[in-house]
Amino acid sequence: MKKFYLIICLLVMAVSRLFAANSDTIRIPISRQYFHDKIAQEQNVCDRSDGKLDKSLHVSQNAEINLQVSDAVFRRISAAAMRVEANPLIEKNNDKIRYLSYIENLLKQFRINWRRRDFNPLDFPALMTHFEQAMELQVAGSSLLPLIRDLPYIQARILVDIFQDSQSPNAELSNSVYLKYCALYPDKILQTIRPYIREPFADSLVVAACRFDPVQLYTYAQSVSSPEGKLIHRNSDPMVMAVASLSQTPNALLYFPFLDDLLSGKQSIEQIRKLVGNGEKGYDSVGYYRLLVKTEIEYFRRLTQNPADTPVAMFGANGLREMLKAKALQHFITPINTLHDVNNLNVRMKAIDPLTAQEIYYMMVMGENDIYTSSYKHSFNRMLQKMGPNPRADSLLMSVHADFFKKFIKMAANYNKLDSFLKCMPPASSEVLMKAFVANLHKTGNLEDATDVADSYSSITDKKLLNSILDYVKQNEQVCIDENNQRGAVIYGLLKTIFLSADSAGKVDLTATLGISSIYEVYPRELQDDSGRIVQQVFFYGDEDGKMYFPGFLRSFSPKEWRVNLQKEWVEIRSLKGNVWIFANRPLDNDANLDDSAQVHLNKHIEDLGLQPSVVVHRGHSYWLPRTINRMPENSRIVVLGSCGGYKNLSQIIDVSPDAHIISTKEIGAGEINRPILNYLNQSMLSGKSIVWKDMWQSLGKVFAREPSKSLRESWEDYIPPYRNLGAIFIRAYNKKMESL
Known part of the structure; x- marks a missing residue:
């Protein structure tokens, strides 16, 4: 094959030399030699695109295709330039220069679009043929439009760009290319239609855009005065009219989640308005939430049928799921969380009294990151009560088509309710x-489900259930091995190993078995920089909680052991003995974005000092966590979240700091618990001793066991030490394993 390819390359070079010899018979005036040289220069630039300057382009593994592309770039391009010189119909010097510029521009367009991956180099011979046809039409004074209409978009666009001064009206050529673009990229129609608004085809393109993405059309329709908005609102298509009308409806966002049903006629704006009212007056919060749940159940059924049918506005900004989550939080989770200190459950849980079992189910899964432990447990019990004297949990899952069932099982396991749930259905x-x-x-696009399984396992206490899950994992591993599915075998193999380690009888040392750094302790040298300093950075946020807990944070540093230096935007705390430095931004007003500025400036200050924090502490709600992750230093060794972890957050942290020991909680963190954790860590760092997580958890466990507040004791039970954070361990082990394969 190599010999064959070498012969082909030699033939191309020979043909090129032969042509060069023949071209000597055509006298090129010195006034145009410069333009021939520019073509040759472009040929050389193209030649270098595959890394070699050898008059041959290697664009595929097929030698014949490479020969055709090389022939087009070198011989055919040069021949076209000579034809310009020899063509008696191109008489004037300026005209010949113009046609030579066309050829040079063709090579430029080829090279640029190839580099952008907009053009497949294998198609250049065909493009060259169409270019030659366009040249002939141009010379003859004929229209290029018939040719352009028959070409694929990218070739049509390139040729129209080259022959901008053709005999054809520019508008017709431009319109033809734009229509090809819209057919190829219907999602780009509304973004690009403004220059074509007065064209006859504009209305039909709006209809196409609406069919493809009504959500996008809705967004553009909201701006009635914009050119796009005017174009949409003048359209007579029923679907476009419905979306346009909805965009101007008062409190339109409350109607938007039902867009698919509105378009199909299953629901009407009038029906929904009875629940929405004017957004405040006449708004039925329970009825509206109930409609969201009913719609979610039906939409999910359509989504899982074969073939799948994805309802409009189910996902994305302002879509059904986003609104369902927002209303679950607003009307039910927040009220029962706020009353967490109220002992009278009839008072505390009153907000969810009107809800059915299905509606409570969705409330809980939608509030995964926000619902308090006690709120979840009481809601779970209410859900079972709503199912009647003989609740059937399997019937509940069937009634929602198993929507979010993995998330529900994970939460039930985390809150020690899975056993109760499973007992409400037959063993089979x-x-x-x-x-x-x-x-x-292994069939999902990420590790979220696998991480949920790992997290759930660490929360289950029922031995029989644990053994069953372990058996299922082993069975799936074997299936993946038999099917030669490497990713699946890795996922299930790691879960098996991690689950065996969770059983003390298994005596599995994950550090040695998985080849990851220790998950059981952190040595002082791992935290110290080259100068022996241990640097800690604490991220505060300027909401009410941040402002409330910051003074207590400062008071926790005894002047006998620490020197506290308050700055305008942050505080620097240094140990009087040992070498521990702590930096924390002040929780300045969040509404004015001052806390954000403080974090940016503190990061710059730490960088200017040449310091690299090895300990990161997040003191804020889970919705602030992405900002902390984005700003946390690389290769941190200890990360204290103080809020819910979750797959996405754990994965991002491990991407930044692959060997991080992560302390997280199943629910919203408590300042009264975060403070003792940090005090223990700081004292350990001052002493220069290793931080042994099991010892630390045992010590703090004794402290919180004596805590008079029941809610605080419950909150402590929800904190997860690094050696029990099976989700984080799984992600670390998976990344390590895949690197080695």
């Missing part, structure tokens, strides 16, 4: 459910 059904929970973890 629970077996099927747990098999489904563990199944197909």
Whole structure:
């Protein structure tokens, strides 16, 4: 094959030399030699695109295709230039220069679009043929439009760009290319239609855009005075008119989640308005939430049928799921969380009294990162009560088409309610459910489901259930091995190893078995920089909680051991003995974005000092966590979240700091717990001793066991030490394993 390819290359070079010899018979005036040289220069630039300057382009593994492309770039391009010189119909010097510029521009367009991956180099011979046809039409004074209409978009665009001064009206050529673009990229129609608004085809393109993405059309329709908005609102298509009308409806965002049903006629604006009112007066919060749940159940059924049917506005900004989550939080989770100190459950849980079991189910899964432990447990009990004297949990899951069932199982396991849930169904059904929970973890696009399984396992206490899950994991691993599915075998193999380690009888040392750094302790040298300093950075946020807990944070540093230096935007705390430095931004007003500025300036200050924090502490709600992750230093060794972890957050932290020991909680963190954790860590760093997580957890566990506040004791139970953070361990081990394959 190599010999064959070498022969082909030599033939191309020979043909090129032969042509060069023949071209000597055509006298090129010195006034135009410069333009021929520019073509030759472009040929050389193209030649270098594959890394070699050898008069041959290697654009595929097929030698014949490479020969055709090389022939087009070198011989055919040079021949076209000679034809310009020899063509008696191109008489004037300026005209010949113009046609030579066309050829040079063709090579430029080829090279640029190839580099952008907009053009497949394998198609250059065909493009060259169409270019030659366009040249002939141009010389003859004929229109290029018939040729352009028959070409694919990218070739048509390139040729129209080259022959901008053709005999054809520019508008017609431009319109033809734009229509090809819209057919190829219907999602770009509304972004690009403004120059074509007065064209006859504009209305039909709006209809096409609406069919493809009504959500995008809705967004553009909201601006009635914009050119796009005017174009949309003049359209007579029923679907476009419905979306346009909705965009101008008062409190339109409350109607938007039902856009698919509105378009199909299953619901009407008048029906929804009875629940929405004017957004405040006449608004039925329970009725509206109930409609969201009912719609979610139906939409999910359509989504999982074969073939799948994705409802409009189910996902994305202001879509059904986003609104369902927002209303679950606003009307139910926040009220019962706020009353967490109220002992009378009839008072505390009154907000969810009107809800059905299905509606409570969705409230809980939508509030995963926000619902308090006690709120979840009481809601779970209410859900079972709503199912009647003989609740059937499997019937509940069937009624919602198993929507979010993996998330529900994970939460039930985390809050020690999974056993109760499974007992509300026949053993055969629970077996099927747990098999489904563990199944197909390798078929998703990420590790979220597998991480949920790992997290859930660490929360389950029922030995029989643990053994069943472990057996299912082993079965799936074997299936993946038999099917030669490497990713699946890795996922299930790691879960098996991690689960065996969670059983003390298994005596599995994950550090040695998985080849990851220790998850059981942190040595002082791992935290110290080259100068022996341990640097800690604490991220505060300027909401009410941040402002409330910051003074207590400062008071926790005894003047006998620490020197506190308050700055305008941050505080610097240094140990009087040892070498521990702590930096924390002040929780300045969040509404004015001052806390954000303080963090940016503090990061710059730490960088200017040449320091690299090895300990990162997040003191804020889970919705602030992405900002902390974006600003946390690389290769941190200890990360204290003080809020819910979750797959996305854990994955991002491990991407930044692969060996981080992560302390997180299943629910919203408590300042009264975060403070003792930080005090323990700081004292350990001052002493120069290793931080042994099991010892630390045992010590703090004794402290909180004596805590008179029941809610605080419950909150402590939800904190997860690094050696029990199976989700984080799984992600670390998976990344390590895949690197080695």
